[in-house]
Structure formats: structure tokens, C-alpha cells
Amino acid sequence: MDLETALKGMFATENSLRSKEGILNPSFMSEGMMRLSQYVAAVEEHLAGYEKDFEIQNAAALKDRLLDKKMKVTQAEREVDIELAELKGQIKYLTRLVKSAWSQVSTIQSRVGHIIKEAQTQV
16 A cells, blocks of 8 residues: 555544544444554555665765765764755654554544443443
């Protein structure tokens, strides 16, 4: 699944879970939670690729500046930070979205458990 599709699906699912049904209906919450986890996993696959690319590019750029161009460490690090800022920003953005989505899944699990316990005590 491409990143754009995974993000759109993740956002749509999160929005559906913000509805009255997404708060009160355990079956709806369970299905939404499952759908959300699949989209989040797809986003994380892309995130992992970005993190790998960042580490490889960071190491290569630092090597070039430190060993080949004989720059001082601070200058080399600053230049590399500037060069890789866009990729690092994408990683931070996706990391925040993924963390938030997994928090929602965890909260939904707790909510479903609470609703089930509440229903059992009312019988």
C-alpha cells in the first residue's frame, strides 16, 4: 500500500471513530480499531524505510565532509542537518501520527473492555 493511501485510510478511520457510534458501539469500535491498526502498520513500513534512508544518507554525508573534505565536526554536522532536514521532518511527522494512532487503538481497547464489563454488571 502506498503511503498516501495508508495515510488517507488512517485519517478516515480515525475520523469515523470520533463519531457517536465510535464511542458507544463496541462492535464498530472493534472493527475500526482493526482497520486503523492495518493502516498504521502500512504507514510504519514507509516510516521504517525513511529511517533507514536517513541513517544511510546521514552517515555518507558526514563521511564526505569529515574524511574527504576535512571539515570540523560542528560544521559538518550542521551542513548535514540542513541537507537532510526535509527527510528528518517527514520522519518526525510520521512518527507522531503513528504514535497517536497506536494510542487511539489502546484507548479503544480499554473502552471496549469497560463497555463489556459494564454490560456484564448490569445483567
